[in-house]
Amino acid sequence: MMLSRPVHVVALVLICLGGSTSAASAEQGRQSSSSILFSDKEITKIKRHGPWPPPLKRDPSNKVSGNxxxxxxxxxxxxxxxxxxxxxxxxxxxxxxxxxxxxxxxxxxxxxxxxxxxxxxxxxxxxxxxxxxxxxxxxxxxxxxxxxxxxxxxxxxxxxxxxxxxxxxxxxxxxxxxxxxxxxxxxxxxxxxxxxxxxxxxxETLVSKRTPFDDFRDALAARAWKAAGRYPVSAQRGAKIFVGRGRCGVCHFGPRFTTGEFHDAGVPYFIARGKVDSGRFDGVKAVKQGPWNLASRHNDDPKKSGAWASRQVVRLHRNFGEFRIPTLRNLAKTAPYMHNGSLPTLERVVRHYSEINMERLHSDGEQILKPLKLSDGEISDLVSFLKTLSALN
Ligand code: HEC
Ligand code: HEC
Structure with a gap:
C-alpha cells in the first residue's frame, strides 16, 4: 500500500508531459510550471468541494417554491x-x-x-x-x-x-x-x-455559475491530469494549503465551502464602546421566538421537517461572538469581507488567518485556528486559489 502514492504521482507527471515515459522527464515534469502534484488524500479532500451545481430541490416548507x-x-x-x-x-x-x-x-x-x-x-x-x-x-x-x-x-x-x-x-x-x-x-x-x-x-433562482475551480475539481476526480494542468499553478499551490496546512476546509467544507454552522474566526465583534454583536448567541433566541420559523403554522410541509432543529437548539456561552461560516464562492464580487465588512481584500483575509490573534478566540471554543505564519508567496497562492472560486464573467 505504501507504494500506491508514489506510483500515482509518477503517472500524474507522465500524463502532464503528454505520455513521455522516461524517468528523467518525469522528474522534469515534477518541476514543470504547469502542474503541482497532489496526493490521493489531497485529491479526496478537493473532490468534496463539488460537484457544482448541486441538485436543486424544492423547499418543502414553501408551497410556492419553484412556482x-x-x-x-x-x-x-x-x-x-x-x-x-x-x-x-x-x-x-x-x-x-x-x-x-x-x-x-x-x-x-x-x-x-x-x-x-x-x-x-x-x-x-x-x-x-x-x-x-x-x-x-x-x-x-x-x-x-x-x-x-x-x-x-x-x-x-x-x-x-x-x-x-x-x-x-x-x-x-x-x-x-x-x-x-x-x-x-x-x-x-x-x-x-x-x-x-x-x-x-x-x-431561489440565484444560483452561481461554474468556476475555474469546478473544472479543476472535476478533472482531478476524473483523473484527467492534462485538463487539471490548465488550472493556474499558483491556485494549485493555494489549493494544497487550503486542504492541508491551512485547515481551511475544516470549516469551509463541501461544495459551498461552508459547513453552514457557526464559529469564532477571531474577528472583533465590538460595534461601539461597550456594545457587542453577540452573533449566534442572539441568533438562537431569535430563531426560537420567530413567528415564521419552521415550527410555526406557516410551514407548508406537513411533516414539518427541519422544525426539530430550531426547537432543540440551545444557547451556549460559546455562541457569543460566533458567526455563520460564509460560503467562499463568488468572493470576487462580494468584498469587503467578514460579518462587519472589516477586511477590504482577500489578501487581508488570508493575512488575518496567517497572523491570527489567539487571545481573541474563545478559550473553550476554538481548537482549529492557529497562526499559520505563511510566507508572502504562500499568501498570494492562497489568494489565487480563492479567486478561482468565482465564475469568470
Ligand atoms: C474555525 C473555522 C474556520 C476556519 C478553520 C477558517 N475559517 Fe474562514 N471563516 C470562518 C468564519 C466563522 C468566518 C466569518 C467570520 C466573521 O465574519 O466574524 C470566515 C470568513 C472567511 C472569509 C470571508 C468571506 C466573506 O464572504 O466575508 C474568507 C475569504 C475565509 N474565511 C477564508 C478562509 C481561509 C483561506 C481559511 C484557511 C486559511 C479559513 N477561512 C479558515 C470560519 C473559519
Ligand atoms: C439596508 C440594507 C438591506 C436591505 C434593504 C435588505 N437587506 Fe438583506 N441583508 C442585509 C444585511 C446587512 C444582511 C445580513 C443580516 C444579518 O446577519 O443580520 C442581509 C441578509 C439577507 C439574507 C440572508 C442571506 C444568508 O446567506 O443568510 C437574505 C435572504 C436577505 N438579506 C434578503 C433580503 C430581502 C428579500 C430584502 C428585501 C425584502 C432585503 N434582504 C433587504 C442588508 C439588507
Whole structure:
C-alpha cells in the first residue's frame, strides 16, 4: 500500500508531459510550471468541494417554491421601493446583482440607521440551513420578511405591507394569481408569510455559475491530469494549503465551502464602546421566538421537517461572538469581507488567518485556528486559489 502514492504521482507527471515515459522527464515534469502534484488524500479532500451545481430541490416548507408566478411576483417585490416606510429602499438597494447581490460597502447606510452587519450575498442562498450572520432564521421566507419590518431596514408595519399589496394594482394581481385571493388584514402574519415565500421563490433562482475551480475539481476526480494542468499553478499551490496546512476546509467544507454552522474566526465583534454583536448567541433566541420559523403554522410541509432543529437548539456561552461560516464562492464580487465588512481584500483575509490573534478566540471554543505564519508567496497562492472560486464573467 505504501507504494500506491508514489506510483500515482509518477503517472500524474507522465500524463502532464503528454505520455513521455522516461524517468528523467518525469522528474522534469515534477518541476514543470504547469502542474503541482497532489496526493490521493489531497485529491479526496478537493473532490468534496463539488460537484457544482448541486441538485436543486424544492423547499418543502414553501408551497410556492419553484412556482413561475411566484418567482415573477417575488422579483417585482424585490425591486419595489414602496416596500419601505420612506419609499426609498428596496431589497435591491443593498443586494445589487452587479455586486454578487451585495452592496460593496462594509456596513450599509441605505436605511440611514443602525444596520451593523455586512450585506450578505444572495447567490446560492437556497442551499442555506440557517440565515443571517447569526442564524436568526431557519428558512428563506422568514429571513426575507425580516428586513421589511425591521425598523433599521425598510421599517414597515405588517398592516402597511398588507395595505400595499392590496392597493397596488400590479402587486394585487400577482398576489391573487399566486395565492388565490387578496392579502387579508385579519391574518397579516399569514399575508407576510406569503410575501416572504414569493420573495424566496425569486431568490431561489440565484444560483452561481461554474468556476475555474469546478473544472479543476472535476478533472482531478476524473483523473484527467492534462485538463487539471490548465488550472493556474499558483491556485494549485493555494489549493494544497487550503486542504492541508491551512485547515481551511475544516470549516469551509463541501461544495459551498461552508459547513453552514457557526464559529469564532477571531474577528472583533465590538460595534461601539461597550456594545457587542453577540452573533449566534442572539441568533438562537431569535430563531426560537420567530413567528415564521419552521415550527410555526406557516410551514407548508406537513411533516414539518427541519422544525426539530430550531426547537432543540440551545444557547451556549460559546455562541457569543460566533458567526455563520460564509460560503467562499463568488468572493470576487462580494468584498469587503467578514460579518462587519472589516477586511477590504482577500489578501487581508488570508493575512488575518496567517497572523491570527489567539487571545481573541474563545478559550473553550476554538481548537482549529492557529497562526499559520505563511510566507508572502504562500499568501498570494492562497489568494489565487480563492479567486478561482468565482465564475469568470
Ligand atoms: C439596508 C440594507 C438591506 C436591505 C434593504 C435588505 N437587506 Fe438583506 N441583508 C442585509 C444585511 C446587512 C444582511 C445580513 C443580516 C444579518 O446577519 O443580520 C442581509 C441578509 C439577507 C439574507 C440572508 C442571506 C444568508 O446567506 O443568510 C437574505 C435572504 C436577505 N438579506 C434578503 C433580503 C430581502 C428579500 C430584502 C428585501 C425584502 C432585503 N434582504 C433587504 C442588508 C439588507
Ligand atoms: C474555525 C473555522 C474556520 C476556519 C478553520 C477558517 N475559517 Fe474562514 N471563516 C470562518 C468564519 C466563522 C468566518 C466569518 C467570520 C466573521 O465574519 O466574524 C470566515 C470568513 C472567511 C472569509 C470571508 C468571506 C466573506 O464572504 O466575508 C474568507 C475569504 C475565509 N474565511 C477564508 C478562509 C481561509 C483561506 C481559511 C484557511 C486559511 C479559513 N477561512 C479558515 C470560519 C473559519
Amino acid at each position: 413561475v408566478g411566484a418567482i415573477k411576483f417575488g422579483r417585482a417585490l424585490f425591486f419595489d421601493r414602496h416596500l419601505s416606510k420612506n419609499g426609498q429602499v428596496s431589497c435591491a438597494t443593498c443586494h445589487r446583482e452587479s455586486r454578487g447581490w451585495t452592496d460593496g460597502v462594509a456596513i450599509s447606510k441605505a436605511a440611514g440607521t443602525a444596520v451593523h452587519r455586512n450585506t450578505q450575498s444572495l447567490l446560492d442562498v437556497r442551499f442555506n440551513r440557517w440565515f443571517g450572520w447569526g442564524g436568526q432564521a431557519d428558512n428563506l421566507w422568514a429571513q426575507s420578511i425580516r428586513p421589511i419590518i425591521a425598523p433599521t431596514e425598510m421599517g414597515m408595519t405588517a398592516r402597511q405591507v398588507v395595505q400595499l399589496v392590496r392597493r397596488d394594482q400590479v402587486l394585487l394581481k400577482h398576489y391573487r394569481e399566486v395565492f388565490g385571493g387578496a392579502a387579508s388584514f385579519d391574518d397579516a402574519e399569514g399575508a407576510l408569510a406569503n410575501i416572504g415565500k414569493a420573495l424566496a421563490a425569486f431568490q
